[in-house]
Amino acid sequence: MLEYHRMGLVNIDIDLLRTLIVVADTGNFTKAGDRLLRSQSAISLQIKRLEDFVGEQLVDRHKDMRLTTAGEMVRSYAYDILKLNDQLVSSFETVSSNRVVKIGTPDDYAQLFLPSVIREYSKLNGNIEFQIVSDLSINLAKLVQAGDIDLALITRSGEMVGINLTTEPLCWVAKYGYEHGEGPIPLALFPEGCEVRQLATSSLNRAGLKWSVVCSSNQLSPISAMILTGKAIGVLPSRAVPKDLIRIGSEFGLPQLPNADLLLKLAPQADVITQDIGKAIAHGFSAF
Numbered sequence: 001m002l003e004y005h006r007m008g009l010v011n012i013d014i015d016l017l018r019t020l021i022v023v024a025d026t027g028n029f030t031k032a033g034d035r036l037l038r039s040q041s042a043i044s045l046q047i048k049r050l051e052d053f054v055g056e057q058l059v060d061r062h063k064d065m066r067l068t069t070a071g072e073m074v075r076s077y078a079y080d081i082l083k084l085n086d087q088l089v090s091s092f093e094t095v096s097s098n099r100v101v102k103i104g105t106p107d108d109y110a111q112l113f114l115p116s117v118i119r120e121y122s123k124l125n126g127n128i129e130f131q132i133v134s135d136l137s138i139n140l141a142k143l144v145q146a147g148d149i150d151l152a153l154i155t156r157s158g159e160m161v162g163i164n165l166t167t168e169p170l171c172w173v174a175k176y177g178y179e180h181g182e183g184p185i186p187l188a189l190f191p192e193g194c195e196v197r198q199l200a201t202s203s204l205n206r207a208g209l210k211w212s213v214v215c216s217s218n219q220l221s222p223i224s225a226m227i228l229t230g231k232a233i234g235v236l237p238s239r240a241v242p243k244d245l246i247r248i249g250s251e252f253g254l255p256q257l258p259n260a261d262l263l264l265k266l267a268p269q270a271d272v273i274t275q276d277i278g279k280a281i282a283h284g285f286s287a288f
Contacts, residue, residue: 014085016050017078018272019043020058020067024075027065037163037266037278050074086272101277104133104140104152106190107220108240109262117281128273135218136193144265150274151266153281157195162263165282168237170196170257173245175228180252184210188223188232191216199258200235207255237262 022032030040051058058071110132118130137154144152189197204211215226226232266278
């Protein structure tokens with residue numbers, strides 16, 4: 001174990017201790033990652049960092065992820081350390097001003113489920129101020145990685161990584177009574193860089209159909225307003241279709257759209273509150 005007389009006083013990363021406890025409880029890096037909203041590789045790396053810190057093997061990877069003797073000792077201390085840490089944080093939360101949590105999300109998902117998640121979480125902790133940042137997934141992924149926002153919902157594009165929430169079917173949407181005339185298919189979409197836009201236009205190209213973007217916006221409201229004029233159609237996740245729009249498809253000669261993977265991404269230094277909100281989002285989304 002650590003030789004404190006040589007090294008002097010050192011500080012241990014509490015987040016590593018929390019990860020060890022969850023790994024011990026679940027007996028599995030993947031399940032621990034699901035609970036902590038982190039990838040399996042991130043959990044493995046955290047355990048390795050903790051083992052390097054104490055100079056002992058803590059998890060026996062060949063025996064169902066059981067803790068070693070050293071691991072059990074560290075876990076016993078970890079429970080006490082985390083209990084005191086969480087009590088301290090909780091005590092300050094009750095007397096301090098609102099904690100600001102910045103959540104990034106494409107605008108269509110924001111209107112779908114964030115209100116219910118925020119409402120339910122606020123019942124448990126009223127000292128949270130939620131700031132919602134609506135933007136394209138590619139921009140949100142950069143913001144959360146840089147720590148400029150706490151967590152974000154993103155549509156997977158390229159090599160994006162995060163916690164898998166769901167695979168969401170996409171659909172074409174139009175106003176009631178929509179009729180398409182001659183010429184290219186008029187589209188109202190999110191701007192260039194949006195993965196959903198890329199999936200939609202690629203599907204039209206593969207089908208050999210001509211199209212034209214007549215309206216683009218980072219916000220859903222202008223897109224919906226244009227679609228409601230009857231002069232354009234759009235593409236939305238199936239569960240995000242407003243009540244005043246309808247799903248359309250092959251009856252208008254439109255190709256079937258692929259699915260989109262929705263991820264939850266937390267900032268690298270996400271604290272306990274952020275992780276709890278992430279869990280609430282994951283739970284709230286699964287309820288739809």
